[in-house]
Amino acid sequence: MTSRRIIAATLAGHFAAAFAALGMPPFYDRILRETLHSGASWLAGWFFVIPTLLAALSNPWWGALADRYGKKRLLLRAHLGLAVSFWLTSLADNVWQFGAALALQGILGGTFAASNAYLATVASGHRLTRLLTLMQGSARAALFAGPALMGVLSQGAQPLQMYRWLALLPLLSAALVWCMPAPPSAAATPPTGRTTTGTTPPVAPAHVYALNFAFIFGTVITFPYFVPFAEHALADLPPSAPGWLFGLPHLAYLLFALPMTPCIGRRRLLPTLLASQALLAAALLGQAHSHDLPTLIVLRSLMGAAMTACYIALHGLVAAITDAGNAGRRFGSLEASTKWGAVAAGAMAGGAATQWGPHAPFLIGAAAIGLSTTLIFIARPRRACYQPPARSTD
Known part of the structure; x- marks a missing residue:
C-alpha cells in the first residue's frame, strides 16, 4: 500500500471514529431525561468531562505501549476499544451505567493520538506538519457534521440506542487499519530528539506540551458560554445567529489551514506562535467588549485565523521533536495536555461565568494566552543560542 493510501485510510478512519464520538455529547441531557428518566440534568456537564478526563490520564500510557x-x-x-465502549453505552439502564460506559470511552479510545503516531511512521518534518493540520481539520469537520447529523437521525429514535449503530463506525475504521501495513519497529528507528534535517529542536517536548495546554485552555474556556454571551451582548439577535457565530472560528480553520501551512509551517515557528497568540488574545479581548454584530463577526473571524496559525506553528514544533521511534509517547503526551487543558477550561468556565458574567471566560482566556505569549518571548533568546550542526563537505 502506498503512503498516500495509508494517509487517506488513516484520515478516513479517524473521521469516522470522531464523527461518532463528537456527535453524541450534545444529546446527553436528552438521554438523561427521556431514556434514563433522570431529573439530574446537571449531570450532562459532568458526563461531558468524564471521557476527556480519563483520556488525559490514559493517553500517555497508550502512547508508550x-x-x-x-x-x-x-x-x-483504539478503534476496537471505542466500538466496544459504544456498544456498552447503548446497554445502559441507569445513570451509573451510562457514566461508567462514558469512562470506558475515555480509557479505551484515543484514536486521535494513535492516528497521529501512526502517521509519524510514514512522514516527518514539514510533511508531518501538514498531516497533523489535516488531522485537526478532520476533528473539526466531525465536530461540525456530527451533532447536526445526529440531530436529524435521532428524530423519533432513542439517542442512547444510536450508540449501537455508531459502534459500526470505529469497527469499519478498525477494518481499514487491519488492511494497512505495519510500520518499521521502534528498534529500527530509535528516537533522536532532533529534526529530520539534523538541527536541534526549537523547544523541549515539555515546553511544547505546556504551550499546547495554554492554547487549548485559552480557547476552550470561551466555548461553553458563548451562546449566552452572544444573547446577552447583542440585542435583537436572530435565534440561529449564536450557533453560526460559535462556528465561525472552526469554519475559518477548515477554510484556511491547508493554504496557510506552506507559508507559516516550515521555519521560524516560535515567532509565528508568538505573533499568532498575541493576535488571538487581542481577538478574545475584543469579543469580551463587543456590542454589535458586525464587530463580533470580524473578531470571531480574526480569532479563527489566529487559532489556525497557532495550530500550524504548534504542529511544526511537534513535528520537530517527533520521529517514528518516539511518536507514541509524543502524541500520547500531547493529547493528554490537550485533554487537561479542556478539562481545566470547562471547570473554570462555569464558575467564572456565574461569578463575573458571560464575558469573563474571554478575559481569562486572553490572560492565559497572553501569559503563554510572554513566556515564549522570554524563552526565545535562550533558545536562540542553539546553532545547527555544520554541514559535512564530503
Whole structure:
C-alpha cells in the first residue's frame, strides 16, 4: 500500500471514529431525561468531562505501549476499544451505567493520538506538519457534521440506542487499519530528539506540551458560554445567529489551514506562535467588549485565523521533536495536555461565568494566552543560542 493510501485510510478512519464520538455529547441531557428518566440534568456537564478526563490520564500510557509494541496494533486497539465502549453505552439502564460506559470511552479510545503516531511512521518534518493540520481539520469537520447529523437521525429514535449503530463506525475504521501495513519497529528507528534535517529542536517536548495546554485552555474556556454571551451582548439577535457565530472560528480553520501551512509551517515557528497568540488574545479581548454584530463577526473571524496559525506553528514544533521511534509517547503526551487543558477550561468556565458574567471566560482566556505569549518571548533568546550542526563537505 502506498503512503498516500495509508494517509487517506488513516484520515478516513479517524473521521469516522470522531464523527461518532463528537456527535453524541450534545444529546446527553436528552438521554438523561427521556431514556434514563433522570431529573439530574446537571449531570450532562459532568458526563461531558468524564471521557476527556480519563483520556488525559490514559493517553500517555497508550502512547508508550505504541512505541513498544507497534503503532498499528495500538491504533487498531483504539478503534476496537471505542466500538466496544459504544456498544456498552447503548446497554445502559441507569445513570451509573451510562457514566461508567462514558469512562470506558475515555480509557479505551484515543484514536486521535494513535492516528497521529501512526502517521509519524510514514512522514516527518514539514510533511508531518501538514498531516497533523489535516488531522485537526478532520476533528473539526466531525465536530461540525456530527451533532447536526445526529440531530436529524435521532428524530423519533432513542439517542442512547444510536450508540449501537455508531459502534459500526470505529469497527469499519478498525477494518481499514487491519488492511494497512505495519510500520518499521521502534528498534529500527530509535528516537533522536532532533529534526529530520539534523538541527536541534526549537523547544523541549515539555515546553511544547505546556504551550499546547495554554492554547487549548485559552480557547476552550470561551466555548461553553458563548451562546449566552452572544444573547446577552447583542440585542435583537436572530435565534440561529449564536450557533453560526460559535462556528465561525472552526469554519475559518477548515477554510484556511491547508493554504496557510506552506507559508507559516516550515521555519521560524516560535515567532509565528508568538505573533499568532498575541493576535488571538487581542481577538478574545475584543469579543469580551463587543456590542454589535458586525464587530463580533470580524473578531470571531480574526480569532479563527489566529487559532489556525497557532495550530500550524504548534504542529511544526511537534513535528520537530517527533520521529517514528518516539511518536507514541509524543502524541500520547500531547493529547493528554490537550485533554487537561479542556478539562481545566470547562471547570473554570462555569464558575467564572456565574461569578463575573458571560464575558469573563474571554478575559481569562486572553490572560492565559497572553501569559503563554510572554513566556515564549522570554524563552526565545535562550533558545536562540542553539546553532545547527555544520554541514559535512564530503
